[in-house]
Amino acid sequence: MREKVEVINTDLKKKKEDLKKKAKKRSQIADVWKRLKKSPAAVIGIILIIIFILMAVFANYIADYQTDAIKMNVVNRLQSPNKDHWFGTDEFGRDIFARIVYGTRISLFVGLISVGIALTIGGTLGAIAGYYGGKIDNMIMRVLDVLLAIPTILLAITIVAALGASIMNLMIAVGISNIPGFARVVRASVLSVKDQEFIEAAKAIGARDHTIILKHVLPNSMAPIIVYATLKVATAIMATASLSFIGLGVAPPTPEWGSMLAGGRNYMRDSMHIVMFPGLAIVLTVLSLNLIGDGLRDALDPKLK
Amino acid sequence: MLKYILRRLLMLIPVMMGVTFLVYFIISLTPGDAASIILGDGATEEAVIELREKMGFNDPIILQYTNYIKGLLSGDMGISYDTGKNVSTEIIARFPNTFKLTVIAIFLSVVISIPIGVISATRQYSIFDNIGMILALVGISMPTFWIGLMLIILFSLNFSFFPSGGMDGWKSLILPAFTLAIASTAGITRTTRSSMLEVIRQDYINTAKAKGVSRKVVIRKHALKNALIPAITVIGLEFGVLLGGAVLTETVFAWPGIGRLMVQSIQTKDTPMVLGCVIVFALSFSIVNLIIDILYAYIDPRIKANYS
Numbered sequence: 001m002r003e004k005v006e007v008i009n010t011d012l013k014k015k016k017e018d019l020k021k022k023a024k025k026r027s028q029i030a031d032v033w034k035r036l037k038k039s040p041a042a043v044i045g046i047i048l049i050i051i052f053i054l055m056a057v058f059a060n061y062i063a064d065y066q067t068d069a070i071k072m073n074v075v076n077r078l079q080s081p082n083k084d085h086w087f088g089t090d091e092f093g094r095d096i097f098a099r100i101v102y103g104t105r106i107s108l109f110v111g112l113i114s115v116g117i118a119l120t121i122g123g124t125l126g127a128i129a130g131y132y133g134g135k136i137d138n139m140i141m142r143v144l145d146v147l148l149a150i151p152t153i154l155l156a157i158t159i160v161a162a163l164g165a166s167i168m169n170l171m172i173a174v175g176i177s178n179i180p181g182f183a184r185v186v187r188a189s190v191l192s193v194k195d196q197e198f199i200e201a202a203k204a205i206g207a208r209d210h211t212i213i214l215k216h217v218l219p220n221s222m223a224p225i226i227v228y229a230t231l232k233v234a235t236a237i238m239a240t241a242s243l244s245f246i247g248l249g250v251a252p253p254t255p256e257w258g259s260m261l262a263g264g265r266n267y268m269r270d271s272m273h274i275v276m277f278p279g280l281a282i283v284l285t286v287l288s289l290n291l292i293g294d295g296l297r298d299a300l301d302p303k304l305k
Numbered sequence: 306m307l308k309y310i311l312r313r314l315l316m317l318i319p320v321m322m323g324v325t326f327l328v329y330f331i332i333s334l335t336p337g338d339a340a341s342i343i344l345g346d347g348a349t350e351e352a353v354i355e356l357r358e359k360m361g362f363n364d365p366i367i368l369q370y371t372n373y374i375k376g377l378l379s380g381d382m383g384i385s386y387d388t389g390k391n392v393s394t395e396i397i398a399r400f401p402n403t404f405k406l407t408v409i410a411i412f413l414s415v416v417i418s419i420p421i422g423v424i425s426a427t428r429q430y431s432i433f434d435n436i437g438m439i440l441a442l443v444g445i446s447m448p449t450f451w452i453g454l455m456l457i458i459l460f461s462l463n464f465s466f467f468p469s470g471g472m473d474g475w476k477s478l479i480l481p482a483f484t485l486a487i488a489s490t491a492g493i494t495r496t497t498r499s500s501m502l503e504v505i506r507q508d509y510i511n512t513a514k515a516k517g518v519s520r521k522v523v524i525r526k527h528a529l530k531n532a533l534i535p536a537i538t539v540i541g542l543e544f545g546v547l548l549g550g551a552v553l554t555e556t557v558f559a560w561p562g563i564g565r566l567m568v569q570s571i572q573t574k575d576t577p578m579v580l581g582c583v584i585v586f587a588l589s590f591s592i593v594n595l596i597i598d599i600l601y602a603y604i605d606p607r608i609k610a611n612y613s
Contacts, residue, residue: 150328150590
């Protein structure tokens with residue numbers, strides 16, 4: 001009888017602790033959110049990015065892909081903004097607003113996936129280098145020095161030039177060119193926690209290296225990585241547009257902001273709107289992510305608590 | 306000091322070896338047969354096979370690479386597939402144009418950004434600071450090529466103050482240089498401001514103020530000198546962004562530099578030319594960072610002390 005009660009008791013205790021843990025985790029996020037909300041710049045950024053995400057998700061409800069964004073309609077070519085075509089039409093008579101809406105999908109998708117690639121590979125390399133140190137660290141960092149010696153966008157251009165222009169290759173190129181940056185950031189934040197006592201404690205109870213890295217080191221060094229990743233999605237979107245602009249990205253007639261600008265260039269003397277709006281779409285998306293990144297940096301900084 | 310410079314120079318060699326190998330390897334992934342590209346569509350099968358043998362395209366990649374490096378060390382970067390001209394001569398002819406553009410752009414951004422960053426930091430949260438920081442944030446959010454297009458619309462199509470492209474006198478340099486300078490100006494301003502803010506909260510600044518040193522001298526001598534160290538690092542990193550931006554700016558303004566050469570060569574699948582351009586860009590970037598590192602040692606006595 002007594003044993004049973006004890007078992008139930010420990011069970012209850014465990015549950016209580018679990019609940020406490022959950023509450024603590026939630027409160028940490030809530031805390032950051034509370035501080036993020038205080039910054040008007042970050043709030044503007046969040047509202048903007050939500051609008052863009054909604055545009056990307058509900059693009060089919062806003063405009064029809066085939067008839068509005070792709071189909072050439074030469075009768076309507078180069079119209080200035082009017083009530084039928086809010087942002088005017090391009091050199092083939094396609095609705096620029098519809099093309100921008102569908103372009104959001106490509107930009108956000110490529111931005112996120114390429115940062116995902118860079119974060120996974122770069123992050124793993126950085127975590128290994130930072131955690132083990134010594135020869136392994138030296139070897140990884142020397143290889144990354146080589147990648148760092150080539151300016152990011154030039155490396156991306158070289159890779160797409162070799163692999164051929166497609167959305168897939170664009171993501172790979174932008175992803176690879178961002179690997180060294182992520183490796184450095186993750187390595188630095190791993191270094192900042194790896195000598196602390198709780199890591200030593202984990203080692204003392206015989207935890208394996210990868211458990212320590214994944215469960216103890218990384219969760220405690222997330223802040224700078226989150227900030228960096230947010231800012232890098234912004235630069236990845238910019239890189240995507242840049243590569244498409246020089247003809248190394250998404251093939252026409254797929255609506256992509258950078259290739260819309262490349263196509264519209266020859267008509268900008270008389271139809272300024274054709275290069276104005278796709279550019280504004282890029283600026284607003286990148287700006288919103290930069291605002292959020294800056295806001296997160298302040299919200300996650302324990303010194304500013 | 307000399308020891309430090311020598312050490313940094315030696316460190317450049319393995320990095321450049323790595324860069325050439327990596328870029329050579331990536332470019333060699335390009336699909337398509339080089340021999341048929343050189344000879345064009347009308348070539349006979351025999352001619353293609355013969356040329357392939359002659360140019361060493363059948364050799365293993367490592368052998369091709371070592372041959373390339375041998376040539377590179379004597380200044381030979383091969384022959385353009387497209388025009389048949391010597392790649393090195395072509396690049397050397399275009400290099401001064403890119404050099405002029407980037408140096409003027411980095412000069413502009415340093416001259417504009419450091420004062421704005423310092424004033425913003427010393428008057429934190431003032432109107433000047435707020436407007437400056439909003440502009441800087443917008444500045445880093447604008448793609449270079451779009452800035453270029455907007456400046457062309459504004460200053461050359463609407464008001465025809467400046468030519469919209471080409472290289473013809475100092476007037477044609479102004480728009481591309483400003484286009485290229487905007488992003489790095491914004492970046493350096495932000496770093497200068499934040500490192501300045503960090504420095505002016507330090508104790509030694511209070512000490513200097515307490516001693517009765519005038520505000521101007523405190524800012525210029527005590528604070529700025531220390532705040533410049535991170536700013537200089539960023540100038541080095543921004544130079545990489547600037548070289549990438551040069552590719553786009555030169556494309557927008559039809560500026561006859563290496564960036565435009567590279568984009569054109571990519572379109573014609575002229576791999577030796579692309580390879581040469583990327584290597585020259587990477588080498589310039591490494592040399593700029595070497596200069597920055599040496600500058601560091603001059604500014605920061607702690608580094609100098611390590612190597613004296």
